Amino acid sequence: MIASTDAVVALDGVTKRYPGQAAPAVDGVDLAIRQGEFFSLLGPSGSGKTSCLRMIAGFERPSEGRVLLDGIDVSGVPPYRRDVNTVFQGYALFPHMTVAENVAYPLRMARRPRPEITARVGEVLGQVEMTGFESRLPHQLSGGQRQRVALARALAGRPRLLLLDEPLGALDLQLRQQMQRVLKHLQEQVGITFVYVTHDQGEALSMSDRLAVMARGRIEQLGTPRDVYYRPATPFVASFIGKTNLLHGSVAAGDAGSSAFRCADLVIPVAGDDPAGPATYSLRYEAVQVAAPPRSGEVRLEADVEEVVFLGESAEIVTRVGGVRIVGRAPGTGSLALGTGDRVPVAFLPADLVRLHEQA
């Protein structure tokens, strides 16, 4: 199933069932991650991200399918014989070892000579900006510092692959944003392949080269952040990432090779090659302009304002167009004039309508 043999890690039809659990945690996942890539697994809690990661690390065995590292089937290879390191969700720093000892751990286990260990520990601690903390114990560090030490420990052995399970989950917003930049920068610097698990779409979009969106143990969509954002494949992806209007209706062929999407009492022209039949389209909030000057080629509709949600720099305007609810976005200042019951024009470009595949 997996074509690319240059994949650092590949999941081939991997399913994971836990004993006593009715639904599989991971359900037939195929995935190939390339050398040097920053790859994210994005999905809500319980979607099977951690399970995938643990199978790659070797802490769990797939119930079906294979995990390939550099093209080699590693079923039955214990974690300590895999050239893979993990940054654990709760850091899992050894409480009885100093920062330096923690970072040196994988090197000691690989029986590296002492001078090399010392030099390498200094180097990685420098990379995560933790120089000077060598002799502290983990409980003497702040959350962000522990996070950096965990990262340094995972990087110290120069693994081929680094797995990160919601590494920033426990940090506050500001620290998280700072660490996102540190991580991304570090990944580019060391060139190690990262597999990054998160439920935070912003994090996944801003850091990843590619990402897989997971739900209920399956991959819903795999692609670049732009693909996934602008070309969501399923209603789940469209609504999980960013904010979107989901329009349900049906497509019928019109005259002269054009097609029209009929949604309640609205008729919206769509691309001629959209197949006829029941359809769902995604329309991002920010693609809907409210009370804006007309543009050429746009679809322009009269709507009633139902609610104005002020968010600061922007505002979400909930409107009703006939029987259809459409939410649009306006600049925060522009929303001041709007109020419930106002009649306003809403407009969007047909190109912003994205046809979704119905979920199985």
Next chain:
Amino acid sequence: MSAAIPAPRTSRGWSFPRRLALVPIGLYALVLVALPNLLLIVYSLWGMEEGRLVRSLSLDNYLDILGSRVPRELLLRTILTALGAALLATLVAYPMAWFVVRRLSRARLLVLILVVVPLWISYLVRVYAWKIILGDQGVINTALTGIGVLDEPLGFLLYSRFAVFLTLTYVSIPFVFVAAYAALERIPKPLFEAAADGGASPWRTFTTVVWPLSRQGAAIGFALALLICVGDYLTPALVGGMDGTMFGNLIVSEFGLANDWPRGAALSILMLLSTGLLLALVARITRTEGVLE
């Protein structure tokens, strides 16, 4: 380990200094802890003459005890026997606890309860049971002669140092198990995975992570066992015979038959000092820095 939660200080409107509340505890400690220990020391410096207490301080008791062979050898033997029994109990109970924590999930609580249940049965009677098991016509000897493995019962089984050693090991195992289990169970599971992730084989995971994080717990169990074994005078009296006599029996005989309490007090202090020294050493060896959260 959760950090101690500071009690809400400000909002309790006690009108007298809070530390006054400690006075009852202080009085209790004074009468039931400080006084007995003080008197023990004082008594050990007094003497007996013709059945009467001589209230003059001297080191005669100590000099006399340390100067004669029997108590000296008995003390050494007692400590060695107790050390051996506590060590063997640890060697049995610690790996067992490790296996239970690591490999069993549903059966865990059952095992824990099954180990603790014998502690509910009278200590004295558990020791006495070994007398029945080990005797010439006991369970073991009867079985062995019955099936023809032996012509004569094994004499060394009962009324011997072996019997004392075995029984002390027996009573020690549950204590070490519970202490080791508690310590091992507190180690967060992700640390095992972090070790494996860092390239440590199961054995090296054990030596670099599990043991350092649980040896203090194991030491507490070991110390409890040692304290029981050193001070136990029931076991030697029941299954030890002449050979198996221990230091505790000496103290009891000074208290009872010989009625020389000052000498008994001096013997007690020597026992306290030697076990205290030993336990300090154990604590020193098994010290681990760092805080489990």
Next chain:
Amino acid sequence: MSSIARPYPAGRPPHARSLGEGIGELLARLGLLAVFLFLYAPLVTIALFALNDSTIQALPWAGFTTRWFEALPADRSLVAAVRFGLTVAGITVVVASIVGTLFAVILHGVRGRSSTVLQAAIVIPVVVPGLVLGLSLAITFRSLGLQPGLLTVVLGHLTFTVPIVTLLVLTRLNRLDPALAQASMDLGAGPVRTFLHVTCPQIRTAVLAAALLTLTLSFDEVIVTYFLVGTEPTLPVHIWAQTRFGFTPSINAVVTLIGTLSVVLVVIALRILERRSGASGSPAATPIDHREGAP
């Protein structure tokens, strides 16, 4: 490193490991079984010889009887010892629970050096070999002019049960969320009512567990008690005196009876405690005391 999976030593396929692991696992389970045989052999022996139709406690087996059980009520000194032991244990449980809990509350409320020192001080009797404690108490009581008897035995038992109650309750108090007490006071309850309505219900299971532990500890104590009894013995001291002559199987019978009874009692108590507060952690007795019948 070209390959991501560190290569196996030659000739060792991946699954060889799990076979070896399986054998190790089997051995470990057998070892566990062996330890349990060792732990339970004496208990089974006692129970069997309580049913053996012979005054000699040795093999061969002389046939089944319940006469040792039937003879129990007629044994006046045994019954007296049980009664005295229960009196001691009863008083000890009540006093130790109240005093120990009080101490825990005080130590929890008053932090500082003197409080730490006192806490360490009251624990000393628990970590001193039993016979040293016994002798030192005997000396003390004689010096104070107390006649050996109920009072001295109870005081002796208090020295090692009070600190156990204190430690168990203190552990629970330290785990409580201080926000609850603060919320209570925020809602207008004074310190006393906060203690009664908020703190008390939360430490109740710990106090009950400690009381249970105290009961079994006190009823079975012999090493210290031996130094403190007067003419009236507790049950274990009575048995201890009997063993000098090699005791009759009626002792086996009474111990089997009491052992079974206490295990049943403890199991019932644990069930009740669990049902009442599933969240407050297992009160499963933790043998803190090194003396004989920890829980």
